[in-house]
Amino acid sequence: SLSLSPTNAISAAPAENSKIAPPIIHLSAVGKRFGANQVLANIDLDIHHSEVVCLIGPSGSGKSTLLRCMAFLEEYDDGEIHIEGRLLGWEIDDRGHRKHAGRNRLNQARRNLGIVFQQFNLWPHMTALGNVTEALVRVRRLKRSEAEKRAMAVLDKVGLAEKAKEYPARLSGGQQQRVAIARALAMEPKIMLFDEPTSALDPELVGEVLAVMKQLAVEGMTMVVVTHEMGFAAQVADSVVFLDQGSIVTRGTPNEVFRDTQHPRLRQFLQNYL
Ligand code: ADP
Numbered sequence: 001s002l003s004l005s006p007t008n009a010i011s012a013a014p015a016e017n018s019k020i021a022p023p024i025i026h027l028s029a030v031g032k033r034f035g036a037n038q039v040l041a042n043i044d045l046d047i048h049h050s051e052v053v054c055l056i057g058p059s060g061s062g063k064s065t066l067l068r069c070m071a072f073l074e075e076y077d078d079g080e081i082h083i084e085g086r087l088l089g090w091e092i093d094d095r096g097h098r099k100h101a102g103r104n105r106l107n108q109a110r111r112n113l114g115i116v117f118q119q120f121n122l123w124p125h126m127t128a129l130g131n132v133t134e135a136l137v138r139v140r141r142l143k144r145s146e147a148e149k150r151a152m153a154v155l156d157k158v159g160l161a162e163k164a165k166e167y168p169a170r171l172s173g174g175q176q177q178r179v180a181i182a183r184a185l186a187m188e189p190k191i192m193l194f195d196e197p198t199s200a201l202d203p204e205l206v207g208e209v210l211a212v213m214k215q216l217a218v219e220g221m222t223m224v225v226v227t228h229e230m231g232f233a234a235q236v237a238d239s240v241v242f243l244d245q246g247s248i249v250t251r252g253t254p255n256e257v258f259r260d261t262q263h264p265r266l267r268q269f270l271q272n273y274l
């Protein structure tokens, strides 16, 4: 019983002045090829602080690639991506040619980003707590006691404080994905990127993960979410971006996009969810 009728977006609405404030993520004319395959073309997209953007579109339309480019897990070929006003991944030399940004600079940019994938990729030999603590100790260089304190706080936030000592194999898929979200949140990102976070889950486990994401949205986290959960997009997104064949076909409020009758490909795509 999926409802596509958008309610008012419940996320912390971007403040009025966010329209004039510089976007936290800015893409202009971004293009990406794999060999001869033009996977993304001419992508323009601004995302503001506290905004929740849902990326929708058919399989193969370039959603994952776009998200991965935003974290420079893929190099983009054309255009520019700016995170908080700084060019991502590339430096421009004296002659105007791009070269790879140094590792330090890239890591600095990535510190702003938390990423959650369809596959949770937890370490099987570590408890939930261990999974969340690991990067805090190894990457952020926190003392273990300090790291565990922070990890417990985020596990509590995703409703898993009691499961801290469990190994992934003893957790449901929904619980594992919440641990993965906690692991990302522990790094205190400014932006969370989600790539189909519920697509690998049994249907009855989807809701608990979406509830955690909804809570994050309410608290004002900036989020980019690739999803097929149209109900979630309708309810939580500030804006919905429809991608098809590597291009943004349309972007608007859930109301605008889900009631759009102008774009045949969008209409056809949404048919699958009614
Ligand atoms: P979506 O997430 O919307 O399903 P993807 O971004 O995964 O789409 O893929 C977009 C296109 O890019 C597809 O044609 C896919 O085959 C291609 N593609 C994705 N990743 C790679 C890769 N690492 N190498 C070559 N082609 C790729």
Ligand code: MG
Pocket (backbone or CB within 6 Å): 063, 064, 065
């Ligand atoms: Mg994908």
